[in-house]
Amino acid sequence: MKNRTYNIIFHTHTVSGIVISVVLYIIFFAGSFSFFRDEIANWERNESVEITDDIQLDFDKALDSLHKNYNLYGRDVALKKTYIEQRISVSMSASKDSVTSNKTEGAKFFYLDTKNNSKHTYDQSYTLGEFLYRLHFLTQIPYPFGYYLSGFVAFFFLFAIITGVVIHWKKIVSNFYVFRPLSKLKTMWTDAHTTLGLIGLPFQFVYAVTGAFFMIKLVLVAPSVLFLYGGDNAKLYEDLEYSKPQYQFKNNAITSNFNASYYVTSTKKIWNDFDVTEVHLFNYGDENMHILVNGHLNYNTKFNGIGEVIFNVKTGEIVSKKSPITDTSYLDGVKNVLYKIHYADYGGFPLKIISFILGLITCFVIISGVMIWLVARDKKNIPEKKRRFNERVVRIYLAICLSMYPITALSFIAVKVFQPTNSSFIHNFYFMGWLLLTLFFVLKKDLHFINKYTLLSGSIIGFFIPISNGIMTGNWFWKTFLNQQFQLFFVDIFWLILASLTLWISLKLKRLKK
Numbered sequence: 001m002k003n004r005t006y007n008i009i010f011h012t013h014t015v016s017g018i019v020i021s022v023v024l025y026i027i028f029f030a031g032s033f034s035f036f037r038d039e040i041a042n043w044e045r046n047e048s049v050e051i052t053d054d055i056q057l058d059f060d061k062a063l064d065s066l067h068k069n070y071n072l073y074g075r076d077v078a079l080k081k082t083y084i085e086q087r088i089s090v091s092m093s094a095s096k097d098s099v100t101s102n103k104t105e106g107a108k109f110f111y112l113d114t115k116n117n118s119k120h121t122y123d124q125s126y127t128l129g130e131f132l133y134r135l136h137f138l139t140q141i142p143y144p145f146g147y148y149l150s151g152f153v154a155f156f157f158l159f160a161i162i163t164g165v166v167i168h169w170k171k172i173v174s175n176f177y178v179f180r181p182l183s184k185l186k187t188m189w190t191d192a193h194t195t196l197g198l199i200g201l202p203f204q205f206v207y208a209v210t211g212a213f214f215m216i217k218l219v220l221v222a223p224s225v226l227f228l229y230g231g232d233n234a235k236l237y238e239d240l241e242y243s244k245p246q247y248q249f250k251n252n253a254i255t256s257n258f259n260a261s262y263y264v265t266s267t268k269k270i271w272n273d274f275d276v277t278e279v280h281l282f283n284y285g286d287e288n289m290h291i292l293v294n295g296h297l298n299y300n301t302k303f304n305g306i307g308e309v310i311f312n313v314k315t316g317e318i319v320s321k322k323s324p325i326t327d328t329s330y331l332d333g334v335k336n337v338l339y340k341i342h343y344a345d346y347g348g349f350p351l352k353i354i355s356f357i358l359g360l361i362t363c364f365v366i367i368s369g370v371m372i373w374l375v376a377r378d379k380k381n382i383p384e385k386k387r388r389f390n391e392r393v394v395r396i397y398l399a400i401c402l403s404m405y406p407i408t409a410l411s412f413i414a415v416k417v418f419q420p421t422n423s424s425f426i427h428n429f430y431f432m433g434w435l436l437l438t439l440f441f442v443l444k445k446d447l448h449f450i451n452k453y454t455l456l457s458g459s460i461i462g463f464f465i466p467i468s469n470g471i472m473t474g475n476w477f478w479k480t481f482l483n484q485q486f487q488l489f490f491v492d493i494f495w496l497i498l499a500s501l502t503l504w505i506s507l508k509l510k511r512l513k514k
Contacts, residue, residue: 018370020160021366021370021397022400022401023138024366026136026138027150027153027154027211028136028207028362028363029404030136032355032356032360032363033129034133034136036491037083037129037130037132037133038083038084038085040127041127042086043487043492044415044421046473048480048487049085049086051084051348051486053081053084053295053296054081054277054295055264055276055279057079059279060261062112062114063077065117070092070108072092073284074097074283074285075093075094075096075281075284076284077092077281078278078281080277080278080279081277082277086114087114087120087125088114089111089112094107123424124422126423128412128421128426136150137215147215150215151211151215152215152216154207154215157208158208158209158212161201161205161208196361196364196365196368199358199361200361200362203359204358206341210338211342213338214338245282245290245292249283249288251286254313260281263291263293263311264276264279270309271297271325273298274298275295275297277295277296279291279292279293280294289313290310290313291313292309293309293310294306294307294308297324302324302325303337304340305328306332306336307324307325307327308320308322309321363401370394370398373394395445395447396438398450399437399439399441402441402451403434403437403454405502406461407430407434409461409495410433411433412468414429416465416468419472455505455506456506459499459502462495462496463495463496465495466493466496469492475488477492477496480492
């Protein structure tokens with residue numbers, strides 16, 4: 001490679017990395033905790049559930065309860081399980097019965113507890129796990145700006161990965177085995193950046209591609225909507241299989257009772273190891289009522305096995321069937337595989353833990369890249385004013401990024417102590433605490449202090465998380481282990497291990513002489 005080409009790629013890599021560094025760190029730090037979104041949500045609610053995608057619900061009892069409260073006649077009703085938790089989402093369209101004037105006939109959305117059929121609004125069901133999950137693609141910024149910002153950051157991260165590989169290509173293997181912690185500061189940061197960057201390269205590439213796909217796919221398909229579909233979004237969604245079928249409302253009530261559980265059981269009999277994740281009822285109580293049962297094969301049976309059956313309730317016949325074994329299309333493969341590898345929810349705790357570690361490694365790669373940038377510009381030939389400016393920029397950057405650790409740990413305690421919580425409480429506590437910690441560390445004007453005491457404070461707070469859980473609920477981690485409540489046990493032990501590790505690192509940090 002010519003020197004000019006190398007220099008262009010090197011500076012492009014540096015600039016693109018620096019520009020997106022803060023937002024990218026936030027995405028990966030929050031995203032690392034998002035791998036345990038379900039465990040955090042269940043830990044916060046003190047609920048232990050079976051780890052399965054299959055809806056565990058008495059459908060007929062639940063529908064009878066909903067019918068008494070909302071008069072389901074003429075509605076489309078969807079019961080869907082998205083996460084491994086005790087609550088499922090319930091979506092109800094407005095009634096198609098034009099003669100009704102009851103206000104309860106309007107569209108509804110809420111969460112239903114599968115054990116006691118209690119109903120909860122989205123705000124009441126909001127957890128710290130949900131907050132961190134949504135923070136990792138910046139939904140706290142008004143739509144669509146947060147989505148697009150996270151998507152374009154992922155896109156530029158992909159660009160930084162590719163240029164980084166090109167820069168190190170000739171020595172990519174030899175540099176992997178080189179680490180010189182006792183050498184000069186720039187060399188140490190460069191070695192750490194290169195080695196850990198190479199370790200996490202496949203992980204980072206996958207998340208850059210999938211993250212960009214999820215967040216800016218609307219921008220990517222906009223030309224298709226305009227030129228291929230004439231602006232018809234509905235037709236595009238139909239071709240991409242995001243929309244549900246429509247059935248005409250006859251306005252003639254069925255006289256016999258129907259058993260929703262029968263159709264769910266019938267679907268499971270068609271395919272072994274089939275997990276039902278959604279039950280959709282069209283024209284509830286009408287003679288043209290249909291039931292769609294959707295789900296997938298267990299991942300031990302087939303990684304990408306999406307299937308569904310649609311029944312006509314009046315005749316009991318199957319009007320449509322999509323086999324998860326033989327009818328998996330290329331479109332299914334693209335959509336479902338991208339989701340699965342991004343969320344890492346198909347390999348149990350081991351895969352989630354590995355993904356969490358790789359996520360934190362990526363956070364360190366981001367920080368080390370910024371430190372390389374600072375040290376490379378801390379030279380005698382650089383004017384003192386410019387050196388102070390560079391140091392101030394990095395100090396603000398580190399204060400913002402590293403403060404996420406102690407405020408995240410403190411938020412785990414807050415959601416336990418101040419039960420019940422809601423989205424407003426979590427947002428205010430996290431962002432106000434994050435701002436105060438950032439200002440405190442910025443005003444200290446000491447990079448070593450920021451590095452050391454963000455880790456130290458987060459570690460100390462982390463040790464109190466299982467203690468706060470034990471005091472507030474009586475579910476100490478040894479009890480949850482004996483009771484086989486592994487989701488509750490995992491969160492407590494996770495924080496004990498993480499806090500111990502970061503405490504050890506913080507005690508090892510020494511102030512380096514220039």
